Amino acid sequence: MDLTESAEDAAFREEVRSWLGDHLVGEWRDLRGLGGPGRDHEAFEERLAWNRLLAEHGWTCVGWPEAYGGRGLSLWQQVIFHEEYARADAPHGVNHLGETLLGPTLIAFGTDAQKERFLPPIRAVEELWAQGYSEPNAGSDLANVQTKASLVSTSSTTEQEWVVDGQKVWTSNAHQSDWCFVVCRTEPGSTRHHGLSFLLVPLRQDGVEIRPIEQLTSGSEFNEVFFTGARTAADLVVGEAGQGWGVAMGLLGFERGVSTLGQTVGFARELDDVVARAKDNGSIDDPVVRDRLAQLKVELSAIRSFALRALALVEGGQDSAAGGGAGSIFKLAWAGWHRRLGEVAMDVAGASGLLTRGTEVPYDLDEHQRLFLFSRSDTIYGGSDEVQKNILAERVLGLPREPKG
Known part of the structure; x- marks a missing residue:
């Protein structure tokens, strides 16, 4: 793996860095760092405006092919963009699910009409998307989906539309989204991954109820979504009806892409903040604390190197474990690392970490308290450690499948 940047890549890095430096000023300066995990509620409208400014200047969907409004950047240039964006501490995006998950999925599996209808407003950040996968009894076990949809004729025309009934949960930012891509069962009597379809469903209709779930970190980025006779057009099924499992798995393949390398830059900033606090309060003099901080720094460097190597293998067509190997290892590594960072942050804070800065609910948490609380979920969302x-055991090592109870 050669990480030496070409002259072209170095020039592109400077272009990204200069643009962010020139624009994260004035009214945008105060948005720096806002909207991270557990903080999606922060300055939402202002961050939406910032994201639309990015779109106006061609800085959204940078990895999409130019034919669909993207920049067609190489994998390494996408890494450069996300790393520089994180280093600038720019505000977190508001349409990650649309830009990095649904968009590439439509490009790969969608019809020409679907691409023409949905890709431009995703790129322009004019329509926001949520993900309708998890259910109360189908979280990590996605094949157990029970939400149903059936084709019916409309009352006024001969056309048909899908009618959706069921419940989704842990639906990130559904309360701020316009649409949801929903995995549901469209063949009565089907089981497991058979008979599922991947539908595009508008959320702003009478048949949809969204209930925010309050989190320990005071925000409510997760939601329950109830579909009761919700409707969507018959042609808004991605791929073939009943063959949605392949589309759903294809989408998950995009989930751990180049943007996660920008995530490691954010992790490094969090680690630096914990180190600075340890120096300020003297806990850095404790050899155990110092050793744990050093270990975290070394581990983060190794995680980044592994992620770069995995991307290099994908780009070279050599990742034989693309179905889950590299992505699963990376998820296990960074999720466990981030949880340990939260634990060390609380140990560095000492007794003061047990006290909030306010007495009213919602409590006013400091950055390290929020880090500790939200990182509890890192090993669960996006695919739990157990999954x-x-x-890795079944698909990569070829071990026997886990018995189903």
Whole structure:
């Protein structure tokens, strides 16, 4: 793996860095760092405006092919963009699910009409998307989906539309989204991954109820979504009806892409903040604390190197474990690392970490308290540790499948 940047890549890095430096000023300066995990509620409208400014200047969907409004950047240039964006501490995006998950999925599996209808407003950040996968009894076990949809004729025309009934949960930012891509069962009597379809469903209709779930970190980025006779057009099924499992798995393949390398830059900033606090309060003099901080720094460097190597293998067509190997290892590594960072942050804070800065609910948490609380979920969302280990055991190592109870 050669990480030496070409002259072209170095020039592109400077272009990204200069643009962010020139524009993260004035009214945008105060948005720096806002909207991270557990903080999606922060300055949402202002961050939406910032994201639309990015779109006006061609800085959204940078990895999409130019034919669909993107820049067609190489994998390494996408890494450069996300790393520089994180280093600038720019505000977190508001349409990650549309830009990095649904958009590439439509490009790969969608019809020409679907691409023409949905890709431009995703790129322009004019329509926001949520992900309708998890259910109360189908979280990590996605094949157990029970939400149903059936084709019916409309009352006024001969056309048909899908009618959706069921419940989704842990639906990130559904309360701020316009649309949801929903995995549902469209063949009565089907089981497991058979008979599922991947539908595009508008959320702003009478048949949809969204209930925010309050988190320990005071925000409510997760939601329950109830579909009761919700409707969507018959042609808004991605791929073939009943063959949605392949589309759903294809989407998950995009989930751990180049943007996660920008995530490691954010992790490094968090680690630096914990080190600075340890120096300020003297806990850095404790050899155990110092050793744990040093270990975290070394581990983060190794995680970044592994992620770069995995991307290099994908670009070279050599990743034989693309179905879950590299992605699962990376998810296990960074999720466990981030949880340990939260624990060390609380140990560095000492007794003061047990006290909030306010007495009213919602409590006014400091950055390290929020880090500790939200990182509890890192090993669960986006594929729990247990599921990632099963993927590695069964699909990569070829071990027997786990018995189903």
